[in-house]
Each structure stands twice: as C-alpha cells, then as structure tokens.
Amino acid sequence: MTQILNKESFEEAIKKLAEKIREEQTDLNNIAFIGIHTRGVHLSNRLAKIFKNSGVNVQQGILDINLYRDDLSQSSDKPILKETKITFDVSGKIIYLIDDVLYTGRTVRAAMDAVFDLGRPQAVHLVVMAKRSGRELPIDTNLCAITIDTKQDDSVAVRFEETDNVDEISLFGKGEQI
Amino acid sequence: MKFTRKNILGIADLSREEIEGILETALMFSEVNTRAIKKVPTLRGRTVINVFFENSTRTRTSFELAGKRLSADVVNFTSSSSALSKGESLLDTAKNLAAMQPDILVCRHSCAGASHILARYLQSTSVINAGDGSHEHPSQALLDMMTVLKVRKKVDGLRVAIVGDISHSRVARSNIYCFQKMGASVSVVGPASMMPSAIKDLGVDVHYNLKQGIEGADIIMMLRIQMERIKQSPFPSLREYSRYFGLNLETIKTLKKDALIMHPGPVNRGVEIDPGIADGPYSVILDQVTNGVAVRMALLYLLSNAQSMNL
Amino acid sequence: MMKTLIKNGQLIDPQNNISGLFDVLLIDDKIEAVAPQGTLVVSDTKEIDARGLVVCPGFVDLHCHLREPGFEYKETISSGTASAVAGGFTSVCCMANTHPVNDNATVTAFIQKQVRETGYCHVYPIGAITKELKGEALANIAELNDAGCIAISDDGNTVQNARLMKIALDYARSFGLPITTHSLEINLANNGHMNASIMSTKLGLKGLPNVAEDIIIARDIMLAEQSGAHLHVGHVSTAIGITLVQEAKERGAKITCEVTPHHFSLTDEALVGYNTNFKMYPPLRTRKDIDALKTAFKNGVVDAIATDHAPHGIIDKELEFDRAAFGIIGFETALPLSLNLVREGVITLEEMVGLLTVKPANVFNLSGGTLSQGRFADIVLFDQNASWTFDEGKIYSKSKNSPFLGTELRGRVIKTLVKGRLVYDVSSGVL
Numbered sequence: 001m002t003q004i005l006n007k008e009s010f011e012e013a014i015k016k017l018a019e020k021i022r023e024e025q026t027d028l029n030n031i032a033f034i035g036i037h038t039r040g041v042h043l044s045n046r047l048a049k050i051f052k053n054s055g056v057n058v059q060q061g062i063l064d065i066n067l068y069r070d071d072l073s074q075s076s077d078k079p080i081l082k083e084t085k086i087t088f089d090v091s092g093k094i095i096y097l098i099d100d101v102l103y104t105g106r107t108v109r110a111a112m113d114a115v116f117d118l119g120r121p122q123a124v125h126l127v128v129m130a131k132r133s134g135r136e137l138p139i140d141t142n143l144c145a146i147t148i149d150t151k152q153d154d155s156v157a158v159r160f161e162e163t164d165n166v167d168e169i170s171l172f173g174k175g176e177q178i
Numbered sequence: 179m180k181f182t183r184k185n186i187l188g189i190a191d192l193s194r195e196e197i198e199g200i201l202e203t204a205l206m207f208s209e210v211n212t213r214a215i216k217k218v219p220t221l222r223g224r225t226v227i228n229v230f231f232e233n234s235t236r237t238r239t240s241f242e243l244a245g246k247r248l249s250a251d252v253v254n255f256t257s258s259s260s261a262l263s264k265g266e267s268l269l270d271t272a273k274n275l276a277a278m279q280p281d282i283l284v285c286r287h288s289c290a291g292a293s294h295i296l297a298r299y300l301q302s303t304s305v306i307n308a309g310d311g312s313h314e315h316p317s318q319a320l321l322d323m324m325t326v327l328k329v330r331k332k333v334d335g336l337r338v339a340i341v342g343d344i345s346h347s348r349v350a351r352s353n354i355y356c357f358q359k360m361g362a363s364v365s366v367v368g369p370a371s372m373m374p375s376a377i378k379d380l381g382v383d384v385h386y387n388l389k390q391g392i393e394g395a396d397i398i399m400m401l402r403i404q405m406e407r408i409k410q411s412p413f414p415s416l417r418e419y420s421r422y423f424g425l426n427l428e429t430i431k432t433l434k435k436d437a438l439i440m441h442p443g444p445v446n447r448g449v450e451i452d453p454g455i456a457d458g459p460y461s462v463i464l465d466q467v468t469n470g471v472a473v474r475m476a477l478l479y480l481l482s483n484a485q486s487m488n489l
Numbered sequence: 490m491m492k493t494l495i496k497n498g499q500l501i502d503p504q505n506n507i508s509g510l511f512d513v514l515l516i517d518d519k520i521e522a523v524a525p526q527g528t529l530v531v532s533d534t535k536e537i538d539a540r541g542l543v544v545c546p547g548f549v550d551l552h553c554h555l556r557e558p559g560f561e562y563k564e565t566i567s568s569g570t571a572s573a574v575a576g577g578f579t580s581v582c583c584m585a586n587t588h589p590v591n592d593n594a595t596v597t598a599f600i601q602k603q604v605r606e607t608g609y610c611h612v613y614p615i616g617a618i619t620k621e622l623k624g625e626a627l628a629n630i631a632e633l634n635d636a637g638c639i640a641i642s643d644d645g646n647t648v649q650n651a652r653l654m655k656i657a658l659d660y661a662r663s664f665g666l667p668i669t670t671h672s673l674e675i676n677l678a679n680n681g682h683m684n685a686s687i688m689s690t691k692l693g694l695k696g697l698p699n700v701a702e703d704i705i706i707a708r709d710i711m712l713a714e715q716s717g718a719h720l721h722v723g724h725v726s727t728a729i730g731i732t733l734v735q736e737a738k739e740r741g742a743k744i745t746c747e748v749t750p751h752h753f754s755l756t757d758e759a760l761v762g763y764n765t766n767f768k769m770y771p772p773l774r775t776r777k778d779i780d781a782l783k784t785a786f787k788n789g790v791v792d793a794i795a796t797d798h799a800p801h802g803i804i805d806k807e808l809e810f811d812r813a814a815f816g817i818i819g820f821e822t823a824l825p826l827s828l829n830l831v832r833e834g835v836i837t838l839e840e841m842v843g844l845l846t847v848k849p850a851n852v853f854n855l856s857g858g859t860l861s862q863g864r865f866a867d868i869v870l871f872d873q874n875a876s877w878t879f880d881e882g883k884i885y886s887k888s889k890n891s892p893f894l895g896t897e898l899r900g901r902v903i904k905t906l907v908k909g910r911l912v913y914d915v916s917s918g919v920l
Binding site: 190267268269287288289290291292294295298310311312313314348351374375376377379380410 | 679685686687689690691692693694695696698762763804807808809810811812
C-alpha cells in the first residue's frame with residue numbers, strides 16, 4: 001500500500017478543488033453540486049462548506065446511480081437502492097457531478113443520464129478527488145485533486161473521515177488488502 | 179441484504195430481513211414516482227408478462243406501470259384474450275409463455291397455488307404471485323406495510339385488526355404473515371362463519387364482535403366482501419353484515435386518535451365501510467394505491483437483480 | 490399335471506392359523522398341501538426357493554378403479570391387473586364408475602370378458618347402487634347380483650338422499666348383497682379440495698371437513714342397523730368416523746370397514762407445494778386422525794386394507810390444484826406402506842397379512858385369501874426388508890399419479906402367482 005495523500009494534503013487538495021471551481025465560474029449563484037453515493041456526497045459536502053464560508057450558498061443534491069447502471073447483471077453486490085434527493089430544478093443550472101474516483105467513466109455516464117431525466121442543465125462538469133487510469137468511455141475532467149497512474153489490478157481508495165474515520169488516498173497493488 | 183429469490187410466491191416464505199429490504203428499495207422508488215419524468219432505464223430490454231387469469235384492473239395496472247417506469251417491456255395477457263377459454267390448460271399456457279422467454283411473469287389466478295405450479299415449471303422465468311385464490315397476495319401486504327411504515331416508522335408492537343371474510347381472503351393471509359413477521363400483533367374480526375379452519379393456529383386473536391375486535395387497534399384493515407367468491411353466503415344479508423361488521427361513523431368514535439384505516443380496494447362503499455370514512459382523516463386507502471406502484475417496482479427490480487446473480 | 494413346490498419360506502396363512510417355516514405344494518391351479526419345511530417330498534416338481542421371503546395368500550383389494558370401459562387412457566383391465574399383481578394382489582374389486590357405468594349386466598359381462606381375455610388376476614366387479622351413479626333411481630341390483638357383482642356402491646358419488654339409501658340397503662339385503670360406501674355429505678363438502686384444517690387455511694384451499702365424512706358414516710350405520718343390511722364403510726379417514734364404526738360393531742351391527750395405506754401414512758401437511766398427486770378423496774387428514782386409525786388397527790376394528798387405486802392421466806392431474814382430479818394409484822405401494830404398521834408395532838406381520846387377504850375376502854365372501862387345500866393357488870412371495878425407490882419407470886399402472894414417487898420404500902413383492910401361474914417376478918416383471 002502506498003499512501004498518496006495524507007490528512008493534511010487531503011484537506012489542502014479539497015481547498016484547491018474549490019478554488020478551481022471558483023476560478024472557472026463567473027455566476028456562482030447558478031451552480032449546484034450533485035454528490036454521487038457514497039463518497040461523492042462527502043466531497044460535495046466539504047466543497048459546499050468551503051463555499052459557504054466564503055459567503056456562497058451552493059444548492060446540493062444526492063444521487064444514487066444504481067437505476068442507471070449499464071451492468072445490472074453484475075451489480076449483485078448492491079441491489080439495495082440508496083436515496084436520490086435532488087430538490088431543486090436542474091434545468092438551466094450548471095451542475096457539478098461529484099465523485100471520489102474517476103475510473104472507467106461508467107458511473108459518470110450513468111449519473112449524466114440520471115441528471116438528464118430530471119431536466120436540462122445548462123452545463124455538466126465533473127469533480128473527483130482522484131483520477132486513475134482505465135477509462136472505458138470518452139469522459140475526462142480537469143477538476144481533480146490528483147492523477148494516479150495505475151495498473152489494471154491496482155485499487156485506489158479514497159477515504160473520508162465521515163465513513164472511514166480517516167482522510168486519505170491510498171494505492172493498493174494486486175492482492176493487497178484494502 | 180442479498181436478495182436471491184427466483185420468485186415471490188407468498189409472504190409466508192419471506193424473512194423479516196427480506197421484507198425490510200423490499201420496503202427499503204420501494205421507498206427509493208417512491209422518489210422516482212414523484213419526478214416529472216417518471217421513468218428510469220433500469221430494466222431496459224427485460225420482458226414482463228402480466229398473466230391475469232382472473233380480472234383485476236387495479237393490480238394489473240399497478241404492475242404494468244411499475245414495469246414501464248423501469249423501462250421493461252410489459253405485455254398483458256388476460257384470460258378473456260387467452261386460450262384458456264378454448265380448453266388450454268394452465269400448464270400449456272405457461273409453456274407457451276415460457277417459449278417467448280419472458281424474464282418475469284406476474285400471475286393472478288382464481289386457484290390457490292397456481293403461481294407455485296407455474297414457478298415449478300418455468301425454470302428460467304421469475305414468477306410473482308399477484309393473487310392466487312384464497313391463498314396469498316404478497317405485493318398487497320407489502321404495500322400495506324409500506325403505507326403503515328411511512329406514517330408510523332415502526333411496526334413492532336402495533337396492534338392490527340383485520341375485519342371481514344377472513345376465510346376467502348388472500349389479503350388477510352398475506353397481511354397476517356407480514357405484520358406478524360414485522361413484530362405486530364394481529365386480530366381477525368368477523369362472524370365465525372367467515373373464519374377459516376383452525377385460524378387461531380396462525381397465532382392471531384379471533385373476535386366475533388367488531389367493537390371488541392378493533393378496540394385499541396392501531397391499524398384497522400377492512401376487507402372487501404367478495405360476493406362473487408361466496409356461493410352460499412355466510413351471513414344473512416349485506417344490510418345485516420354492514421350493521422354488525424361494517425365500519426360506520428359511530429364505531430370509529432371508539433378508535434385511537436392516530437389509528438389508520440386501510441382497505442385493499444375496491445371499496446364497497448356502504449357495505450364494509452361507511453362512505454364518509456373511506457375519504458376521512460383516518461383513511462390511507464389512496465396512499466396504499468400510490469405505494470403499490472413503488473412496491474411492485476421494487477419487486478421487479480430485485481428479482482431482475484437476483485436473476486443476474488444466479489446466472 | 491404341473492406340480493410346483495414353494496419351499497423354505499416363512500409361510501403365513503391366517504385362515505388356517507399358520508405362521509412359520511412351511512412349504513406349499515401346488516398342483517396345476519390349486520393348492521394341494523401345506524406342510525412343515527422339508528416334509529413334502531414330491532417328484533417331478535418345479536421348485537421355487539422362498540428362503541428369506543414371506544409366502545402368503547395373494548392380496549385381496551376391496552376397492553379399486555380399473556377405468557375400463559370408458560377411460561382407457563387412464564387404465565385398462567390389462568394394465569390395472571398388471572399393476573395389481575406387481576403389488577401382490579391376486580383378487581381385486583373394481584368400482585362401477587366406468588363409462589358407461591356398471592349399472593347393468595351388459596357392462597358387468599363386458600368387464601368379465603376383458604378380464605378373461607386380458608387380465609392378470611381375478612377381478613370382481615362392484616355394481617352401481619343407482620342408475621348412472623346419479624343418486625336418483627336404483628340400478629337393477631338383482632340383475633347385477635346375478636351377473637356376478639359382489640357388492641354395490643356409488644363410491645365417490647355418495648347417495649345423498651337418505652331415503653333412497655335406506656331403500657337401497659333394504660333392497661340389497663334381500664339378495665344378500667353388501668353395500669360399500671364413500672362417505673361424503675355433498676353440501677358440507679362445499680367443493681373442497683383438501684382436508685379442512687390449519688393446512689387448508691395456510692394454503693388457501695377450500696376444505697373438506699371431517700364432519701362431511703362423519704355425518705354420512707353415522708347416517709349409513711343407522712340405516713344399515715335398522716335394515717339389517719351389510720354395510721361396508723369404504724376408506725374411513727377420520728377419528729370420529731372410525732369410532733362410529735367401532736361402536737356399531739360393538740352393538741353387533743353388520744358393519745365392516747376398510748382403511749387405505751395413504752390414509753394411515755400421510756397427513757395433509759404433505760400438500761405444501763400444491764402437488765396434485767397428494768389430492769385424494771377422502772383427503773389426507775391430520776396426525777390425530779392417523780393415530781385414531783392406528784388405534785383401530787390395534788383393536789381389530791379394521792377389516793381390510795384397501796387401496797382405492799384410482800389412476801388418472803396427466804390431463805387430469807397436471808392442473809391447478811382446484812381443478813385436478815381426486816385419487817392416486819395404490820396397488821404397487823400397498824405392501825411396503827402396510828409393513829410400516831408392523832415395523833411401528835401397530836399390528837403383527839400375521840395381522841397385516843390377514844388384513845390384506847382373508848379378512849377382506851370374508852367381507853365380500855370371496856374365495857381367495859387363503860392357502861386351504863383345493864383353493865386357487867393365488868400366492869405372493871415378498872421380502873419384508875428390501876429397500877427400493879418407487880419411481881415412474883417401475884410403475885405398471887398406465888397412470889403415474891402417486892404421492893410416493895421418488896420415495897424410498899421398505900418391503901417388496903418378489904413373486905406373484907395367480908391360479909398357480911407365475912404372473913409377476915421382480916426380476917422379469919409382469920409375465
């Protein structure tokens with residue numbers, strides 16, 4: 001196991017992400033965060049808190065992408081749905097989809113489908129903590145805290161205090177216990 | 179929770195954990211049903227056949243809507259349009275349907291056990307029992323449970339009174355099992371001529387007097403008097419039944435303030451329930467209907483998942 | 490002249506109070522002699538070694554359905570009697586619910602002709618009580634008696650009208666003809682499909698309450714006692730029903746009764762899963778009823794173990810439970826199930842043999858069921874302990890509707906002889 005970000009650098013990275021979003025957008029009143037279950041929601045909350053401290057209230061939503069998966073046939077491990085809660089109208093909004101890791105791109109594809117079922121956003125952006133190798137779809141983002149070169153059998157774990165009792169990003173090689 | 183069942187044939191088969199898992203999933207589908215676009219792509223390419231050997235517009239519509247909101251292809255096969263009237267047996271029909279390779283069959287039949295027989299013969303198709311004779315109607319009990327849970331959060335310790343023709347009621351049987359498994363105590367209320375053999379052995383209290391039966395109850399479930407299923411009537415007249423076992427404005431005065439009145443529908447207004455009560459403050463009858471779609475979406479979703487797992 | 494010696498077996502002949510190591514000599518189609526093992530010294534005999542086997546009179550079944558004429562897709566006299574001999578039965582009494590109904594001498598004669606030409610064992614037809622079993626007008630009972638019917642019965646179409654039943658008992662009595670019944674009050678039966686119990690409540694199936702049987706047993710006993718007729722109560726399945734029979738017997742009434750192997754072997758709990766091979770008439774009852782039947786066996790109240798062999802084809806059985814026909818095949822499983830009563834200590838082996846041979850023969854005055862000299866050489870050899878699995882491939886009946894499919898059974902018929910001829914051998918089948 002290799003620790004890539006520790007508690008301090010983790011927090012620093014989130015601040016930088018918030019900064020990037022702020023630089024990108026002129027109309028901060030029209031943006032909304034949608035966190036993808038489970039750790040995307042934590043990141044979304046952290047970012048919203050940073051914005052709030054600087055006087056900007058960003059609308060937040062929660063998304064479970066299970067109903068939009070392209071692999072129902074392999075999703076056996078989590079048949080139970082989690083909450084989807086998006087109380088604002090997504091139409092015309094600049095949506096930031098927020099997740100912990102960008103890997104194959106399939107989760108993001110599902111999340112975009114889910115958002116478009118709710119309305120027509122003005123734009124959709126993607127924010128992640130870690131971007132690893134292994135894309136299977138033409139999906140990418142610059143809004144990431146760290147880019148990790150990985151082999152196919154590697155695993156990337158993004159951990160949040162909220163559910164994992166620690167803030168860190170770690171890389172696990174083949175066969176290593178996560 | 180791992181949900182690995184091939185079929186949903188009755189509540190008697192399910193564990194409390196499974197019931198809770200289904201209801202948790204159904205609650206998530208409630209959200210989809212409040213959207214402007216009430217459709218998700220989850221079951222795209224899957225085929226659901228509603229095989230209704232007995233008419234039921236309401237249950238069939240609910241299953242149809244559930245399937246369609248999950249993007250499944252839903253086909254309805256009703257007895258009037260089927261070959262049954264031409265002397266084809268249930269199994270012939272089943273084998274023909276199976277040859278069309280549906281993923282899920284939703285079956286309503288006037289004979290108890292019909293869904294079990296289908297499930298036994300259809301190796302690669304899931305079967306949902308949408309009511310079999312006087313046996314079970316599991317999706318009804320689940321939607322009733324969901325309705326109660328939305329209001330009361332917890333079912334443990336609640337007291338449920340089921341009133342009416344227990345003998346012929348599949349809704350009663352499924353609800354007795356469901357409420358008991360979730361920790362409630364159940365009473366059945368009606369004249370002894372409407373009680374099935376050895377009903378006490380199901381662990382219910384039996385009352386032959388309405389007022390005593392519903393006293394202190396948190397949930398009062400009124401069953402529909404099904405004249406069509408009763409050849410020799412177990413009571414003298416609708417008027418007398420209604421007077422002694424129907425819920426009227428007088429009897430509801432004795433109810434607990436937060437009691438819920440339920441009915442699986444369609445309501446015979448003025449027979450088992452006073453017209454004013456069905457629309458009154460205690461009634462959650464229409465919530466039951468709304469929740470029915472979410473529960474059936476959950477069943478279709480979970481069975482599809484389980485199929486994939488068992489591949 | 491053909492001589493056969495069956496030797497070294499454990500011979501049981503309740504009629505002659507024999508149980509032990511005896512040999513039996515047959516000459517042509519008759520019993521010639523029974524004597525202690527090794528004492529019969531005869532030349533030119535064919536020998537059958539029965540070492541380790543029970544040798545006893547061929548079984549007598551008072552209640553079966555051979556379906557011919559009219560329902561040959563379910564069973565024929567040929568296939569039915571083949572099934573009978575495979576189960577050790579050498580005499581069977583067939584019910585009148587054929588098509589046309591055996592309510593006249595022509596049908597009786599047809600059955601007898603088919604038996605002569607295609608049958609493997611003795612068949613005694615039972616005539617109808619009422620024309621076409623409709624329960625309206627008496628059949629020509631004297632004519633049926635003359636034609637060779639050994640009893641009359643409307644079986645599953647219980648005569649509902651008490652006055653008609655009274656007349657039938659009185660009339661039959663004039664000719665010394667017993668009446669055998671299926672006890673079911675049709676209104677109380679309420680189109681039920683299984684026993685009325687917690688199981689029918691759980692399965693949501695309409696129940697046939699015990700009282701629907703009891704009330705007719707009580708009625709018929711009263712009518713028979715008043716008339717003096719011989720009433721044979723068919724397949725008693727309830728605790729109260731068997732008690733009613735016992736009480737009538739204690740009063741000295743001319744009442745006999747039979748019990749089927751399935752009614753003392755299975756309870757209504759077997760219906761979980763809605764397997765229609767467990768659907769029968771009367772229905773499978775509860776443990777309490779089985780216990781009462783066993784007590785009755787112990788006390789000698791039961792006169793016969795009868796099969797109620799009722800073959801049905803797939804089109805009658807592979808249906809919704811409500812729509813499936815009542816009845817199961819029974820010849821080929823009767824012995825191992827009856828042996829269970831012996832193993833459980835309810836009755837002795839000798840008593841069991843009696844209940845399958847001489848006692849039923851006496852009920853309808855049949856000549857079989859004994860190894861007395863001069864009687865037809867109807868003999869069965871069975872292995873009390875042989876374990877085998879009862880599966881479809883082994884069934885000789887044309888129909889396969891048995892609740893015991895796939896079940897491991899203990900006790901097996903090894904050879905059956907009818908009139909001295911070997912008609913069944915476990916290794917080569919029905920001959």
